[in-house]
Amino acid sequence: MNRPANLFSQSIKATFAFKLRAFFCIISVALGVASIVIIVAAVEGAYKKAFDIVEMFGPDAVIIVGGNDEARAVGGNKDKTITLEDVKAVRESFACAYVVVPVSMVGMTTVFHRDRKERTFIIGSDHNYSRAWSWPVVSGRDLAKEDVKRMKNVALIGRYLADELFEDKDPVGKYLFAGGLPIRIAGVLKERGTTPRGHNMDNRMVVPISTAMRKMQNEKKYVSMLRVRFIDQNNLEFHVEELRMFLRQRHRLHEGEPDDFMIISPKEIIKFLVALTGSLVLFIGIAGITTLVVAGFVLANLFLLSVKERTREIGIRRAVGARQQDILFQFLGESVILTTAGGLLGFVTGFFSSKLLVFVAQFPICFSWKAFAAGIVMSWAVGIVSGLQPALHAARLNPIEAIR
Amino acid sequence: MPFFLMENITKTFNLAAEEVQVLKGINLEINRGEFLAIMGTSGSGKSTLMHLIGCLDVPTSGRFVLDDREISHLSDNELSLIRSRYIGFVFQNFYLLPYATVLENVSLPTLYDEKKTDNKKKRVIELLKQVGLEDRMGFKPSQLSGGQQQRVAIARALVNDPELILADEPTGQLDDKTSREIMSILSKMHQNGKTVVVVTHDADVAGYAQRLIRITDGMICDQTL
Ligand SMILES: Nc1ncnc2c1ncn2[C@@H]1O[C@H](COP(=O)(O)OP(=O)(O)OP(=O)(O)O)[C@@H](O)[C@H]1O
Numbered sequence: 001m002n003r004p005a006n007l008f009s010q011s012i013k014a015t016f017a018f019k020l021r022a023f024f025c026i027i028s029v030a031l032g033v034a035s036i037v038i039i040v041a042a043v044e045g046a047y048k049k050a051f052d053i054v055e056m057f058g059p060d061a062v063i064i065v066g067g068n069d070e071a072r073a074v075g076g077n078k079d080k081t082i083t084l085e086d087v088k089a090v091r092e093s094f095a096c097a098y099v100v101v102p103v104s105m106v107g108m109t110t111v112f113h114r115d116r117k118e119r120t121f122i123i124g125s126d127h128n129y130s131r132a133w134s135w136p137v138v139s140g141r142d143l144a145k146e147d148v149k150r151m152k153n154v155a156l157i158g159r160y161l162a163d164e165l166f167e168d169k170d171p172v173g174k175y176l177f178a179g180g181l182p183i184r185i186a187g188v189l190k191e192r193g194t195t196p197r198g199h200n201m202d203n204r205m206v207v208p209i210s211t212a213m214r215k216m217q218n219e220k221k222y223v224s225m226l227r228v229r230f231i232d233q234n235n236l237e238f239h240v241e242e243l244r245m246f247l248r249q250r251h252r253l254h255e256g257e258p259d260d261f262m263i264i265s266p267k268e269i270i271k272f273l274v275a276l277t278g279s280l281v282l283f284i285g286i287a288g289i290t291t292l293v294v295a296g297f298v299l300a301n302l303f304l305l306s307v308k309e310r311t312r313e314i315g316i317r318r319a320v321g322a323r324q325q326d327i328l329f330q331f332l333g334e335s336v337i338l339t340t341a342g343g344l345l346g347f348v349t350g351f352f353s354s355k356l357l358v359f360v361a362q363f364p365i366c367f368s369w370k371a372f373a374a375g376i377v378m379s380w381a382v383g384i385v386s387g388l389q390p391a392l393h394a395a396r397l398n399p400i401e402a403i404r
Numbered sequence: 405m406p407f408f409l410m411e412n413i414t415k416t417f418n419l420a421a422e423e424v425q426v427l428k429g430i431n432l433e434i435n436r437g438e439f440l441a442i443m444g445t446s447g448s449g450k451s452t453l454m455h456l457i458g459c460l461d462v463p464t465s466g467r468f469v470l471d472d473r474e475i476s477h478l479s480d481n482e483l484s485l486i487r488s489r490y491i492g493f494v495f496q497n498f499y500l501l502p503y504a505t506v507l508e509n510v511s512l513p514t515l516y517d518e519k520k521t522d523n524k525k526k527r528v529i530e531l532l533k534q535v536g537l538e539d540r541m542g543f544k545p546s547q548l549s550g551g552q553q554q555r556v557a558i559a560r561a562l563v564n565d566p567e568l569i570l571a572d573e574p575t576g577q578l579d580d581k582t583s584r585e586i587m588s589i590l591s592k593m594h595q596n597g598k599t600v601v602v603v604t605h606d607a608d609v610a611g612y613a614q615r616l617i618r619i620t621d622g623m624i625c626d627q628t629l
């Protein structure tokens with residue numbers, strides 16, 4: 001056996017010899033590390049979730065909806081502010097946008113096919129709908145420019161609606177009735193599943209926006225929203241600001257007047273998520289750091305007490321040939337072993353209590369090696385910082401003083 | 405050249421404001437294989453001298469040679485190395501680690517020994533046999549009698565095979581019979597070739613030695629052969 005291994009074995013022996021000290025050290029470090037571990041996992045979980053949502057939303061995309069929070073609270077028709085003219089103007093003025101697509105929400109409507117019926121969400125849009133949402137048409141054809149121009153009664157339908165109305169038959173080319181109109185199925189959209197809030201994305205029907213507005217809504221001017229995707233997603237914020245100014249000008253809003261529309265960008269979504277998880281993370285974070293700092297002080301005192309109590313032991317070791325650094329490493333080893341044990345216990349505690357957090361609060365949590373590494377590194381840091389001074393004290397004891 | 409030589413050694417302790425000179429010019433030679441006893445009144449500086457001989461402490465002034473090597477100005481690390489190579493201590497209060505077993509206590513000096521020997525464990529067991537404790541290896545010190553504890557301490561002092569055994573009142577806590585047992589073990593070590601120095605108040609104990617020195621007030625005042 002070489003010297004470091006010998007010293008380590010001595011540290012382990014002493015760790016087990018002083019059980020009460022071990023108990024207090026491990027518990028206090030475990031509490032702090034558990035909260036650190038939860039935070040790291042929560043931050044990672046929030047990032048992952050935000051990333052997933054942005055990915056689904058489209059990292060290069062924004063949505064402009066008519067009205068604002070205030071107008072909506074007041075009620076009425078104030079959310080009808082975006083016009084077909086606006087859409088055209090945006091399309092013509094923003095060369096940096098590769099997709100500008102208007103959307104009209106017709107709403108939940110009952111549709112029929114022979115003896116079958118189903119309530120579905122009808123949307124009006126143009127030939128770029130599928131592109132605007134990166135939502136491919138898997139059978140049949142996409143909506144065409146002609147369909148919009150000629151106000152044709154055609155539609156794209158979601159997978160769920162296709163299955164409900166047509167079962168295993170191919171719906172392409174078949175007809176269904178919506179609000180008294182016979183509509184021919186042009187194509188079927190790829191399956192997209194259900195959102196976390198339980199909204200079934202595949203129960204929908206997309207018709208040409210002209211058809212939706214004129215034939216279903218009796219509307220000539222206003223659309224519900226506008227979807228824009230930019231070529232250069234790195235400058236999205238800049239584009240959003242440009243777009244805002246552009247629309248304000250078109251809507252003749254004076255300075256100081258609020259926007260009469262809302263631009264939802266991936267950044268907004270991330271802001272929302274961060275606000276949601278941020279306060280909890282902050283709370284646990286402060287608790288965790290405080291616990292660790294307190295644990296550090298408790299540990300430092302415990303170790304110093306332990307060194308004083310074991311002065312004789314130090315004298316004996318020095319008398320039989322231990323060098324100062326041998327004593328230093330033994331005591332530092334003891335504190336690091338104890339805090340590491342605390343760190344491991346803390347990780348396990350954090351792991352299970354965050355499972356509970358997920359269960360109780362649907363909090364997004366993602367465990368990776370990072371949470372583990374953060375816990376272990378923190379426990380080592382506490383072990384070294386709080387163990388160093390007592391260990392130095394032990395090493396510097398005068399052997400004859402220690403042995404008297 | 406003797407194995408061990410002290411020339412004009414002094415030792416002064418700084419206590420708060422005042423300085424206390426405990427050793428006031430010690431001249432001492434110890435030959436290889438000698439058995440030396442040191443006597444003197446309480447507070448005369450015997451233990452202080454022992455600590456200097458054992459390189460646990462450094463003298464304030466004077467020359468100090470061990471095995472042809474001047475050691476009065478060595479660093480702390482070098483002194484630790486000399487302790488682990490040359491010196492085995494036996495103390496009045498045994499000084500065993502309370503939480504370690506007999507086996508672990510005897511092995512303690514081997515942890516700090518740089519020498520590569522594979523048979524350390526075998527040697528530990530051999531020594532425990534020599535002091536008659538081979539059936540107590542797993543015991544804690546608190547489970548042993550005083551005499552047994554001192555035998556463990558002697559085994560520990562011998563485990564690195566040092567040339568010099570320093571025993572500071574090794575029988576101070578023991579009754580007469582046990583004292584005789586301990587002294588006969590130390591005599592046996594001496595017969596095996598060790599150099600042994602014993603500090604004692606007990607004339608009977610001193611009687612085991614070949615040579616006796618007396619210390620009074622920090623000076624060697626009497627040498628008897
Ligand atoms: N580390 C120290 N600091 C200050 N004074 C000390 C120290 N060590 C010893 N002394 C003093 O030195 C003197 C001699 O002490 P020492 O222990 O050498 O005596 P001793 O001969 O071994 O006595 P005893 O027979 O009682 O063990 C004492 O007065 C003691 O107070």
Ligand SMILES: [Mg+2]
Pocket residue numbers: 450451452572
């Ligand atoms: Mg003494």
